Amino acid sequence: MIRLEHIAKSFGxxxxLEDISLDLAPGTSLAVLGRSGTGKSVLAQITLGLLAPDAGRVLVEGAPLTRRTHRAFMARTGVLFQGAALFDSLTIWENVAFRLLNGPNRRSRSTAREAALEALxxxxxxxxxxxxxxxxLSGGMQKRAGLARAIMGAPEFLVFDEPNSGLDPVTAREIDAxxxxxxxxxxxxxxxxxHDMAGVRAxxxxxxxxxxxxxxxQGPVAKIDTAEDGLLSRFLAR
Ligand SMILES: Nc1ncnc2c1ncn2[C@@H]1O[C@H](COP(=O)(O)OP(=O)(O)OP(=O)(O)O)[C@@H](O)[C@H]1O
Ligand SMILES: [Mg+2]
Incomplete structure (x- = not known):
């Protein structure tokens, strides 16, 4: 369980973000929607402990996410940043296996490569x-490679920031699935x-x-069509 309590963040x-509270229940998949520039990526970075909130806190299984607990949390977490963010100078398998090649539980290159091929x-x-x-690689292939890197080591927590933006609709649906x-x-x-409602439903x-x-x-995906919210309706209409 990841819990965000009264998160606030300003820049200059x-x-x-003003007073965001949120529970991510174990085994559930949450979609975060919002217009461009509303702070979705900022919220993801705060959830990951990569950015400190001005107020509020992040709890992972009841314990505050701090500088001390951050490394252990990240070891349990797979992330796809907005724009895939692969290392240009590394091969795809080295990107995918980055955690195994560099982390505290470093493996041999052959073991890491095997694991990368499985993830691919x-x-x-x-x-x-x-x-x-x-x-x-094409944009869609880069997203897939980014996903492969995110799932390396079977993480318990996954954070994906716009996994299908900039893709054609067919590839986007494949990535959703x-x-x-x-x-x-x-x-x-x-x-x-x-941003994408088809993605949300999937x-x-x-x-x-x-x-x-x-x-x-905020609510279950089954309720989005009957929700009486003007902005949500506008997202649905797109
Ligand atoms: N490190 C930073 N320093 C200053 N301002 C920032 C920083 N990070 C984000 N911001 C600002 O916070 C606001 C929210 O940015 P954020 O990237 O979270 O938006 P978003 O909802 O992810 O948008 P998009 O849908 O376009 O990705 C923007 O106004 C942005 O300029
Ligand atoms: Mg963003």
């Missing part, structure tokens, strides 16, 4: 892709940030709509 005196297969990337560099399968297979607790159990620094609407 401009409030971005799970995201439908052919073994030949392993030795290419990120620049050699893949995320749902990965979350189900891993039994992971997931937070996915997206991925989420619960939905949160952020607006003007606050939680504007």
């Amino acid at each position: 005196g401009t409030p971005v 297969a799970r995201v439908d990337l052919a073994p030949r892709v392993a030795d290419l560099h990120p620049a050699d 893949l995320i749902r399968t990965l979350v189900s297979d891993l039994g992971a607790t997931a937070m996915t940030i997206t 991925i989420a159990d619960t939905v949160m709509l952020l607006d003007e620094g606050r939680v504007r609407w």
Whole structure:
């Protein structure tokens, strides 16, 4: 269980998040919706402990996420940052296996490569892709590689920031389906940030709509069509 309590964050005196509280129940998949610039990525970074809130706190299984507990938390967490963010100078398999090649539980290169090939297969990337560099891949393939890296080591928590932005609709739907399968297979607790309603329906159990620094609407995905919220309706209409 990840719990956010009364999170607030400003930049240069401009409030971005004001009093956000949220429970991520074990094994559930949350979609975070909101207009561009509403602070979705900021919220993800605070949830991951990569950015300190001005007020409020993040609890992981009841214990505050602090500088001391952060490393252990990240070892249990898979992340896909907005824009995939692969290391250009590393091959795809080295990117995917980054955790195994560098972490405290470092493995041999051959073991790490084996694990990377398995993760690549799970995201439908052919073994030949392993030795290419990120620049050699299409945008959709880079997202898949990013997902493979996120699921390395079967993490308990997953955070995906716009996993299907900039993709054609067919590839976007494939990525959505893949995320749902990965979350189900891993039994992971997931937070996915997206603008995309088809993605929300495919991925989420619960939905949160952020607006003007606050939680504007929150509820089960089955309720989004009957929710009486003007902004949510506008997202649905797109
Ligand atoms: N490190 C930072 N320093 C200053 N301002 C920041 C920083 N990070 C984010 N912001 C500001 O916070 C606001 C929210 O940014 P954020 O990236 O979270 O938006 P978003 O909802 O993810 O948007 P998008 O849908 O376009 O990705 C923006 O106004 C942004 O400029
Ligand atoms: Mg963002």
